[in-house]
Amino acid sequence: MTIPEIHNLFLQSNGVVIDTRKIISNSIFIALKGENFDANAFAQEALQKEASYVIIDNKNYYINDKTILVEDSLITLQELAKYHRKYLKNIIVIGLTGSNGKTTTKELxxxxxxxxxxxxxTIGNLNNHIGVPLTLLSFTTETEFGIVEMGANHQKEIEFLCEIAQPDYGYITNFGKAHLEGFGGVEGVIKGKSEMYNYLKSNNKKAFVNIDDSIQEVKTVEINRITFSNNKESADIFINTIKANPYVIIEYNNVIIKSSLIGLYNANNINAAITIGNYFNVNNKDIKLAIESYIPDNNRSQIITKNTNEIILDAYNANPSSMLLALENFIQLEKENKFIILGDMFELGLESDIEHQNIVTFLEKQNDIKCFFIGNHFFKNKIKKENFTFIIDFENFKNYLQIKQFQNNTILIKGSRGIALERTLDYI
Structure with missing residues (x-):
């Protein structure tokens, strides 16, 4: 069966699913394979749950005429999404990537x-070679704007995702020290993320650009761009004032926005949303209302009160760039009894030791802040300092928390997803 034929069946369905637990009547189940599973084995279950069709790539699981056998289910999903994107001729797609802040910016x-x-x-952070196609297939002819978050941990991935999503506009949040192992260092990150700029330039599309970022300013000189800045009044959107103590307050064009986001590192996420809203003629009153009503969740820059403690929970993910920004912001907060709890940063490859050491070194001059470093990577870079505690894993940290009591503190919790430091809340 051809992609146009499958697309015709898709238009008559209630959407595509790749998990039998999420099947609704008249949906199409696409069986994908992973390292430890083969969803072809669930084709029969999908039909029993009233899927209209199942798409498989293993003939041993063929059932009946409701079974569509293809050479590769994943490629079929991707090609179907690309075809659907072309079918949606009137939609405006905004592609979004970067090292830090993608999901928050997307939501704003x-x-x-x-x-x-x-x-x-994009729902959540479904931003990879599977998530991007699923996002595109969630768009309909009634969708006027589609915002597609694109993640990557190696070269050519953003290029591939752009070919599927075919964005009309693009925005790169920043170039940071994320996924260094896959990209091959910071220069690799810049090259990999800039594949979005290459796509926009080649296809005569437009970019939204923070021209206070010197690298991005240079890389987009030859691209049709819409700019914002806190320093250059020549920008299309000039941000007059940025404050954060701890919540970010933005002033532009005589409008003051008081957000529920913390940290100066979130300011440009807000500025991008302001710029994009302004460009597409959303009035300032509605921009202000939208941003002020946005409440972060999913362990991203949340402020939580637990017993007598005020906790800044930023434990969704971490890399050297985002951790340093979070620390800089926390240090400047005018609070007493400050604690920092940091977890290991992952996917740094050969740079791991030096980047964990850099964080420890950065905090060495902080004598009044109690610092906890959790995980093997930090433990390998431990130093002796009165206000520093290094603990090799979360289980040992949990035991420590069950003995000690935290009271009347302001606490920053930051670490990579793999260490799941939000579990700390259960013991404070």
Whole structure:
């Protein structure tokens, strides 16, 4: 069966699913294979749950005429999404990537554009070679704006995702020290993320650009761009004032926005949403209302009160760039009894030791802040300092927390997803 034929069946269905637990009547189940599973084995279950069709790539699981046998289910999913993107001729797609802040920025852009348009966006962080196709297939002819988050941990991935999503506009949050192992260092990160700029330039599309970022300013000189800045009044959107203590307050064009986001590192996420909303004629009143009503969740820059402690929970993920920014912001907060709890940063490859050491060195001059370093990577770089505690894993940290009591503190919790430091809340 050809992709146009499958697309015709898709248009008559209730959407695509890749997990039998999420099947609804008249949906199409696409069986994907992973390292430890083969979803072809669930084709029969999918039909029993009233899937209209199942797409498989293993003939041993063929059932009946509701079974579509293809050479590769994943490629079929991707090609179907690409075909659907071309089918949606009137939609405006905004592609979004970067090392830090992608998901928060995506959510801010969505709440702003939703004030005026029918807008859909990537759910959660489904931003890879599977998530991007699923996001595109969630868009309909009624969708006016589609916001597609794109993640990557190696070269050519953003290029590949752009070919599927075919963005009309693009935005790169920043170039940071994330996925260094896969990209091959910071220069590799810049090259890999800039594949979005290459796509936009080659296809005569537009980029939203923070021209206070000197690298991005240079890389987009030859691209049709819409700019914002806190320093250059020549930018299309000039941000007059940025404050954060701890919540970010933005002033532009006589509008003051008091957000529920913490840290200066979130300011440009807000500025991008302001710029995009302004460009697409969302009025300032609605931009302000949208951003001020946005409440972060999923362990991203949340402020939580637990017993007598005020906790800044930023434990969704971490890399050297985002951790340093979070620390800089926390240090400047005018609070007493400050504690820092940091977890290991992953996917740093050969740079891991030096980057963990850099974080420890950065905090060495902080004598009044109690610092906990959790995980094997930090433990390998431990030093003796009165206010520093190094613990090799979370289980040992949990035992420590069960003995000690935290009271009347302001606490920053930051670490990579793999160490799941949000578990600390159960013991404070």
């Amino acid at each position: 852009i969505q709440v702003v554009l939703s004030k005026k348009y029918n807008t859909k966006a």
